[in-house]
Amino acid sequence: xxxxxxxxxxxxxxxxxxxxxxxxxxxxxxxxxxxxxxxxxxxxxxxxxxxxxxxxxxxxxxxxxxxxxxxxxxxxxxxxxxxxxxxxxxxxxxxxxxxxxxxxxxxxxxxxxx
Amino acid sequence: xxxxxxxxxxxxxxxxxxxxxxxxxxxxxxxxxxxxxxxxxxxxxxxxxxxxxxxxxxxxxxxxxxxxxxxxxxxxxxxxxxxxxxxxxxxxxxxxxxxxxxxxxxxxxxx
Numbered sequence: 001x002x003x004x005x006x007x008x009x010x011x012x013x014x015x016x017x018x019x020x021x022x023x024x025x026x027x028x029x030x031x032x033x034x035x036x037x038x039x040x041x042x043x044x045x046x047x048x049x050x051x052x053x054x055x056x057x058x059x060x061x062x063x064x065x066x067x068x069x070x071x072x073x074x075x076x077x078x079x080x081x082x083x084x085x086x087x088x089x090x091x092x093x094x095x096x097x098x099x100x101x102x103x104x105x106x107x108x109x110x111x112x113x114x
Numbered sequence: 115x116x117x118x119x120x121x122x123x124x125x126x127x128x129x130x131x132x133x134x135x136x137x138x139x140x141x142x143x144x145x146x147x148x149x150x151x152x153x154x155x156x157x158x159x160x161x162x163x164x165x166x167x168x169x170x171x172x173x174x175x176x177x178x179x180x181x182x183x184x185x186x187x188x189x190x191x192x193x194x195x196x197x198x199x200x201x202x203x204x205x206x207x208x209x210x211x212x213x214x215x216x217x218x219x220x221x222x223x224x225x
Contacts, residue, residue, distance in 0.1 A: 107156070
């Protein structure tokens, strides 16, 4: 029944490691997003994909690489993790078009880099 | 100037009171406006969209003032369950579906 799901929910890892976060939505939406929410609770967009095509790529280190195997999935791979990458990462999806642009968020992945 | 600016609070309000938040945005070309709600350690969820004519949903009223570039949220007869962080959200890149979030206003309703 979960609309937007993310795995894992918690991720604790050491500096320098490579990790991936997976996201899936069963809403039939065309557009998916990755957001980062830092310790000050500021939520900032990182990437957006529409139908597997990258449409938004904010100023994010190239250690972060999103991958969309199909329009229901958007994964985030992070290389060479740094302390500053510690944050909550939210995946979201929205229907293409329409006036509402409502985005549905997943439960978040709390990443801690030690 | 930040694209979307909110008073972070916290606002501590007694149950039953009326509370109002404002939010300002810098891009006059912005087209879509929303209030999202985020509970502690949870994901943001849409509370309501904000329309030019203003709109109401139960105890919640949202207003948009394009001339002054601000939106507001009014909560009447506040409940304990209204305690949350309220995020002002603006579509700052119309057509590209990019939402810019404010840092949020934290509200605590006191019994």
